[in-house]
Amino acid sequence: MTRRSPRATTVALAPALALALVVAASAQTPIEMRRNSYSPEQDVQLGRQAAAEITQQLPRLNDERTTSFIQGIGERLIREIPADFRQPAFRYSFDVLNLSDINAFALPGGPMFLNRGMIQAARTEAEVAGVMAHELAHVILRHGTVQATEGQKFQLGAMAGQVLGAIIGGRTGAAVGQVSELGAGVYFMKYGREFEREADLFGAQLMARAGYDPRQMAAMFQTIERQGGNRAPEWLSSHPNPGNRVHAINREAEMLQVAASPGGRGDLESVHARLKSLPQAPTTEQAARARQGQPAGGGASGRERPTGTTGRSVRVEPPSSQWRTHQPGDFLRLSVPANWEPIEVGGSIRYAPEGGFFAGGGQSTFTHGLEVGVTRMGGGNLQRQTDELLQGFARNNPQLKREGGYSRTTISGRQGLTATLSNVSEATGQREAVNVSTVPLQDGSLLFMVGVAPADEARTYLATFGRVRQSVQIADGGR
Numbered sequence: 001m002t003r004r005s006p007r008a009t010t011v012a013l014a015p016a017l018a019l020a021l022v023v024a025a026s027a028q029t030p031i032e033m034r035r036n037s038y039s040p041e042q043d044v045q046l047g048r049q050a051a052a053e054i055t056q057q058l059p060r061l062n063d064e065r066t067t068s069f070i071q072g073i074g075e076r077l078i079r080e081i082p083a084d085f086r087q088p089a090f091r092y093s094f095d096v097l098n099l100s101d102i103n104a105f106a107l108p109g110g111p112m113f114l115n116r117g118m119i120q121a122a123r124t125e126a127e128v129a130g131v132m133a134h135e136l137a138h139v140i141l142r143h144g145t146v147q148a149t150e151g152q153k154f155q156l157g158a159m160a161g162q163v164l165g166a167i168i169g170g171r172t173g174a175a176v177g178q179v180s181e182l183g184a185g186v187y188f189m190k191y192g193r194e195f196e197r198e199a200d201l202f203g204a205q206l207m208a209r210a211g212y213d214p215r216q217m218a219a220m221f222q223t224i225e226r227q228g229g230n231r232a233p234e235w236l237s238s239h240p241n242p243g244n245r246v247h248a249i250n251r252e253a254e255m256l257q258v259a260a261s262p263g264g265r266g267d268l269e270s271v272h273a274r275l276k277s278l279p280q281a282p283t284t285e286q287a288a289r290a291r292q293g294q295p296a297g298g299g300a301s302g303r304e305r306p307t308g309t310t311g312r313s314v315r316v317e318p319p320s321s322q323w324r325t326h327q328p329g330d331f332l333r334l335s336v337p338a339n340w341e342p343i344e345v346g347g348s349i350r351y352a353p354e355g356g357f358f359a360g361g362g363q364s365t366f367t368h369g370l371e372v373g374v375t376r377m378g379g380g381n382l383q384r385q386t387d388e389l390l391q392g393f394a395r396n397n398p399q400l401k402r403e404g405g406y407s408r409t410t411i412s413g414r415q416g417l418t419a420t421l422s423n424v425s426e427a428t429g430q431r432e433a434v435n436v437s438t439v440p441l442q443d444g445s446l447l448f449m450v451g452v453a454p455a456d457e458a459r460t461y462l463a464t465f466g467r468v469r470q471s472v473q474i475a476d477g478g479r
Helices: 040-057 064-078 116-121 125-140 143-151 156-168 170-179 193-210 215-228 234-238 245-254 266-277 284-292 382-396 455-471
Strands: 093-097 104-106 111-115 323-329 332-337 341-345 348-352 357-360 363-366 369-375 407-411 414-424 431-440 446-454
Touching: 040 093, 040 111, 040 143, 064 093, 064 116, 064 125, 064 193, 064 266, 093 116, 104 125, 111 116, 111 125, 116 125, 116 215, 116 266, 125 143, 125 193, 125 215, 125 266, 143 193, 193 215, 193 245, 215 234, 215 245, 323 348, 332 369, 332 455, 382 414, 382 431, 382 446, 407 431, 414 455, 431 455, 446 455
Parallel strands: 093 111
Antiparallel strands: 104 111, 323 332, 341 348, 348 369, 357 363, 369 446, 407 414, 414 431, 431 446
16 A cells, blocks of 8 residues: 555546547448347456456556556547447456566456557557557457357356456466466457457547547557567467458558547657656566465465566565564554564554565555554544545545445444455555554544555455454543
8 A cells, every 4th residue: 555645647538529530431341249148247247357367466557657648548449439339338447567568458348458568569659549449349349258159168157267368378378377266278268360350440440430540550560560579479379360460451441531640659658758767567477477486375484476566576474473562652552463563654653574665756655564643634423534534545545445334343442443445556566455443532633553465465464453453552541
């Protein structure tokens, strides 16, 4: 969890209407929806299941500049989906993975992921849009569940693993498949040539409507092939060439009347500069092997966290069975595991194990441990003050989400509240569990305790946070 100054998380989208293209719909290649025995809601369910596994297994790039750039392109494209192809149930999202492979994929129902390597390989914004339009076409045309319909051999509950194995690619899929419990070796989402042809053509039409020159899609595919060298990029392994791909896209582009091709190199160049300043991204295989090397459960050997945006890869020992008592203030005493050291941060105290705290770039992040502090909120009852506190945390951590309501707890004989939340760590790019407890003090202020741990170690740490709460002694004269 990160403590930092609030900052904007979105950028203004380019006005599509002002730069709209006149598309000759009658001249473009007609594409129709295929028979599908699954509902759009099932597409969404499948995509969410697979996306949840991806965010657990692969590191996300938590860089607002890059993410906003990609989201801007994505929003521009989805605004131009033809009315006959719109699915109200679909929920589109656009995320960047901190991986150097040239790869991108979209999941049924709307989630899309682009590798950092794909963005760095692109020469223009329109080339990035070309890849995204192709991937969106697979989603809009519902190719994933159409393919399942034609095969009739997959159950929806088991399909997320098939998706995960397919999108990771043939060479690294085996390494990741050993990590995943979802049977990631089955290439459910490796589309056939006919689906690839449809995605190329429909994607080109979508680009034209959104104000991008469709020929840039063909140029990007050539760029991908060139940069792969002797080893074809992952994107090509899961998106086979339907035959004369570049020629077919350019021929389709000739039938689409393009009045303008907005979007210059400026935004992409600034994103390239930003990415160049960050630590080098691992390959998918490196990320998978790093995860595979972790011991199962919070054993005595600790865990080495996956490399995230910061480039950190450190081993963090689990909570010690020995405990120490600390007195962070005149009125407060508590006990924490003996291998957690106190760290003063902006008026509060964090107790974290070695490797569980990171500071740099004007912000401080801790991945394991507990923060204790006192704050004065706007007034009202305990729940209202706690709501306000959580809203403040959310402003600094845009991906912080509540997992349910409050539970009542007793802290030093007083009635308090505890909430469980989830977040994406700025240090590792991985999902983390956040446990927040509050209790009122005599002077009207609020004592808060924020426990943080990686999601896959949450059970161990939640028990530790509970024991810390039980140890708290408050001596301010109130009850």
